[in-house]
Amino acid sequence: MRKKLFKSESKRLLDLMINSIYTNKEIFLREIISNASDAIDKLHYISLTDESAREKCEMGEINISFDKNARTITVSDNGLGMTADELEENLGTIARSGSLKFKEEMDKKDRDENDIIGQFGVGFYSAFMVADELTVVTRSYKEDTAYIWQSEGASGYTIDQTEKESVGTDVIMRLKADSENENYSEYLNEYRLKNLIKTYSDYIRHPIKMPVEKHREVGEGEEKTFETYTEIETINSMVPIWQRPKKDVTDEECFKFYKDKFRDFTDPVSVVKINADGLVSYKAMLFIPAKAPFDYFTKEYKKGLALYSNGVMIMEACENLLPEYLRFVKGVVDTNDLSLNISREMLQQSYELKAIATNIEKKIKAELKRLLEKESEKYLTFWKAFGIQLKYGVVSDYGMNKENLMDLLLFYSSKNERLITLKEYTENMAEGQANIYYSCGESLSAAKGIPASVIARDKGFDVLYLTDEVDEFVMKTLMTYNEKKIVSVLDEDNGLVSEDDRKKAKEQAEKSEELLNFIKDALEGAVSEVTLVLGLKDFASSLNTKGGITLEMEKYFAQMPGENGVKAERVLELNPEHSAFKTIESCYKDDAEKAKKYAKILLAEAELLAGLSLSNPQEFCGLVSELLK
Ligand code: ADP
Numbered sequence: 139m140r141k142k143l144f145k146s147e148s149k150r151l152l153d154l155m156i157n158s159i160y161t162n163k164e165i166f167l168r169e170i171i172s173n174a175s176d177a178i179d180k181l182h183y184i185s186l187t188d189e190s191a192r193e194k195c196e197m198g199e200i201n202i203s204f205d206k207n208a209r210t211i212t213v214s215d216n217g218l219g220m221t222a223d224e225l226e227e228n229l230g231t232i233a234r235s236g237s238l239k240f241k242e243e244m245d246k247k248d249r250d251e252n253d254i255i256g257q258f259g260v261g262f263y264s265a266f267m268v269a270d271e272l273t274v275v276t277r278s279y280k281e282d283t284a285y286i287w288q289s290e291g292a293s294g295y296t297i298d299q300t301e302k303e304s305v306g307t308d309v310i311m312r313l314k315a316d317s318e319n320e321n322y323s324e325y326l327n328e329y330r331l332k333n334l335i336k337t338y339s340d341y342i343r344h345p346i347k348m349p350v351e352k353h354r355e356v357g358e359g360e361e362k363t364f365e366t367y368t369e370i371e372t373i374n375s376m377v378p379i380w381q382r383p384k385k386d387v388t389d390e391e392c393f394k395f396y397k398d399k400f401r402d403f404t405d406p407v408s409v410v411k412i413n414a415d416g417l418v419s420y421k422a423m424l425f426i427p428a429k430a431p432f433d434y435f436t437k438e439y440k441k442g443l444a445l446y447s448n449g450v451m452i453m454e455a456c457e458n459l460l461p462e463y464l465r466f467v468k469g470v471v472d473t474n475d476l477s478l479n480i481s482r483e484m485l486q487q488s489y490e491l492k493a494i495a496t497n498i499e500k501k502i503k504a505e506l507k508r509l510l511e512k513e514s515e516k517y518l519t520f521w522k523a524f525g526i527q528l529k530y531g532v533v534s535d536y537g538m539n540k541e542n543l544m545d546l547l548l549f550y551s552s553k554n555e556r557l558i559t560l561k562e563y564t565e566n567m568a569e570g571q572a573n574i575y576y577s578c579g580e581s582l583s584a585a586k587g588i589p590a591s592v593i594a595r596d597k598g599f600d601v602l603y604l605t606d607e608v609d610e611f612v613m614k615t616l617m618t619y620n621e622k623k624i625v626s627v628l629d630e631d632n633g634l635v636s637e638d639d640r641k642k643a644k645e646q647a648e649k650s651e652e653l654l655n656f657i658k659d660a661l662e663g664a665v666s667e668v669t670l671v672l673g674l675k676d677f678a679s680s681l682n683t684k685g686g687i688t689l690e691m692e693k694y695f696a697q698m699p700g701e702n703g704v705k706a707e708r709v710l711e712l713n714p715e716h717s718a719f720k721t722i723e724s725c726y727k728d729d730a731e732k733a734k735k736y737a738k739i740l741l742a743e744a745e746l747l748a749g750l751s752l753s754n755p756q757e758f759c760g761l762v763s764e765l766l767k
Contacts (some may be wrong), residue, residue: 141294145231148263149292155266156291160750163267168264168338170213170309172450174200175342177217177307184218194279194305198344202335202373206326209313216306219278224289225297229274231263254615262309266291268322269311275300276307326482332373338451341378341472346372378446380423380470384411396425399444400468404428407520410469410505418493424469424502426509430523434466441465443498446472459495463501463531465540466524471498506546510559518557519585521548529612537615545691546576549609550582550592553600560619567622568598572633574624576602577688578610584749589677590627593636596675601627607697610690627681639672646670646714657710660734661741664753665708674713681744682709710741735761 144152178198182745185192201244203213220228265272270290279282284302289295290663302308313322324330328351335346349368356365359536379387379395392409395403413421424443434437442455460467473604509517510592525548532540532547548557553566563574577592579585585603586592594601604610625632637644647654652669659667667684674680683689683706695704710721726733742758745751752758 141296142226142230142254143294144292148231150417152266152292155263162324165338166264166268166311166327167211167334168450169261170311170338170387171202171342171346173262173334174213174215174217174307174309174708175344177215177219178344179217181216184279188341191279192512198262200342200344200346201370202331202346202348204326204328204331209323210310211325211331212308212310214306216304219305219307219660220274220276220285221278221280222283222285222297223286224278225276228262229287229289230295241297265309265311268313268325270314271312272506273310274307274310275302275310277302277305279305301602313358320688329461335373337514340374341372341376341381341446342450343376345372345376346374347371378472380411380421380472381443384413387411392425395423397466399470400425400427402427402429402431406468407516408509410501412498412501414494416493418473418475418490420471420473420475420494422469422471422494422498424467426502426520427466427468428519428523430466439465442472444466445476446470447476447682448474449575452476456491458491459498461495461539462534463527463543464499467502467526487574498666503542503546510546518548521557526606526608529606529608532617533608533611540615544619548613549576549602549604551600551602552586555573560616562600562625564620564622566600568600571599572623574602574619574622575599575627575632575634576609576613576624577627578604578688579749580693581605581749587747587749588627589674589680589747590634590682592677593673593675596626596709597634602612604690607690607694609690611694626688628688635671635673642670643670643714650723654712655724656726656730656733657712657722657737657740660737661710664741667709667712669706669709669711670714672713672715674711674716676716677747678716678718679740679744679747680711680713681741681748681750682711683707684709689750710718710744712740734765738767 143149145228169513170481178200181195182198184308185195196216198216202212203214204211250670253550262337272289274287275284276287285297286300287295287297313325314320315321325334328348331348334348335348339346341366347370351366352369353364353366355362359361379391389409393405396406396409397404405428407428408426410424410426411422412424422443429438440455441460442453442457443459444451445453445459449460456471459471471494473490474492476488506520507518528543528546544560546559548559549563550556551558551563554562560574567574577585577588577591577594579588582603582605585601585605591601591603604613610626613626616624618624628636639709650670656669658668673679685707687704687706689706689708692704692706718736722733722736722740725736738757739761742752742761745753
């Protein structure tokens with residue numbers, strides 16, 4: 139038969155496929171299998187009303203085979219098949235709306251072609267990404283004649299009559315020769331093909347069968363040997379676990395699915411099954427893992443949920459389905475309300491996707507709340523792995539999510555000696571306690587040891603020990619909980635020192651101004667102010683800051699690239715009722731050199747209590763040894 143040319147728009151698409159440098163070429167198989175599955179569905183549908191079709195309608199199945207020598211992969215179905223006219227119509231032009239849309243997108247200027255192909259299929263022609271010749275042998279349920287369609291790409295195609303025993307279609311793809319950059323032969327491999335089917339087409343409703351190589355023992359005793367044989371196996375699992383009625387699937391089955399699919403060895407903390415039937419219908423199975431994957435805090439970690447449409451995976455990790463603070467959630471979303479052929483950009487703006495994402499966010503938060511209230515052990519496991527993520531969620535986006543998240547936060551309580559919620563804290567506040575107190579430090583013992591923290595506890599107040607770098611920002615973002623102010627034990631005006639004591643300390647500081655200035659000078663710029671504080675009990679000195687940047691923030695910024703300049707303004711607080719202060723006071727008059735040394739010791743004490751390391755340990759040790767002489 140004479141060679142026919144492709145219609146011009148098809149040609150453009152074809153060129154694109156043939157010359158595709160797109161890395162995800164492997165989706166071709168998914169596309170051809172989807173077509174086969176559709177063809178089976180169509181025949182079933184037609185046979186509901188068409189007697190003659192019913193006779194030809196068997197149990198649908200898709201068979202896949204490959205031939206290493208001929209370099210071919212064949213996908214056969216027993217679907218409705220095509221007549222000569224249909225072949226012409228369907229494979230000679232861009233018939234379907236999805237391809238057409240794709241082409242329209244392509245025609246827009248400044249588009250990155252490869253980005254648009256993305257992970258979305260463009261159907262039959264995608265086979266040209268890997269094949270240099272496509273052959274379609276097909277027989278329609280409507281007639282007895284079979285046809286063969288053949289094309290080597292852009293040059294055109296031929297259609298001829300041929301023989302085919304049964305109704306259906308075989309698509310034979312002859313793979314391109316391997317090149318320096320591309321290894322097409324990799325698809326001529328049982329393992330690789332099985333993997334592709336599992337990855338992309340596991341939930342196609344019809345069995346996808348393939349001959350699989352097996353080994354068995356033959357013979358007896360001495361004669362015993364192994365022989366290789368092939369067996370046809372169904373590769374796909376057909377009904378996805380999330381499509382089965384919720385009550386029919388046990389958590390164990392879901393967990394097994396999670397571990398297989400997301401390659402985790404540990405059971406997740408929880409599974410959330412959603413069957414939503416509203417403006418947008420979708421099913422989802424979501425998992426809250428128990429452990430952060432090893433790459434969780436790196437750029438390599440891919441946030442997102444697997445997105446399916448009609449049993450076909452269209453995206454492995456759809457980011458837009460999850461807010462950043464829930465990036466640890468894994469799972470699948472399946473909806474028939476999204477077109478398979480939609481480009482990635484269009485998908486991102488899709489109303490349906492947004493509706494699903496909003497709903498998912500709500501469900502996950504509700505599940506976390508349920509765990510916290512009903513299964514605290516599990517919540518603690520989750521918290522250990524991902525609590526920090528929720529904290530980042532509070533501070534990110536200008537605190538937009540804080541209302542949603544504050545009840546899910548846990549902090550270590552001095553009174554309870556365990557993690558508690560802010561709700562628990564406020565429900566058990568001491569008589570007359572106005573604020574929620576926290577104390578920051580590198581470790582629990584550092585947060586505990588800060589003089590102001592000791593003083594707060596002595597007053598009978600519970601103190602939350604904060605040890606994560608982001609913690610102080612979390613508290614500053616929250617500001618209040620249940621109308622109670624959240625304050626640091628180091629904050630001025632935090633109610634730990636009485637108004638009276640503050641006034642007295644101020645008066646005394648004015649009187650001792652000369653001494654305080656002397657101490658400040660002796661410390662050679664280490665602090666910006668030296669002041670007196672009453673109520674420090676047994677502590678001679680304590681370190682505080684002024685001007686908004688706290689010591690914790692300084693540490694936080696020190697870790698960020700390019701932010702090393704941020705320094706807290708240190709204030710050395712001295713206890714005028716302590717004997718050390720009296721000593722330095724008298725010494726300053728008689729022996730200024732000695733007073734300088736005492737000043738340094740008082741600063742070092744305060745630094746250690748604040749959980750900081752000493753700026754000059756040798757000097758400090760020298761000073762202490764001198765005292766012991
Ligand atoms: P789509 O499947 O999205 O419509 P394709 O480019 O993949 O687009 O295929 C074009 C058309 O060719 C299909 O709509 C279908 O009518 C026909 N077709 C493709 N594969 C088969 C098949 N295995 N059996 C019957 N018809 C097929």
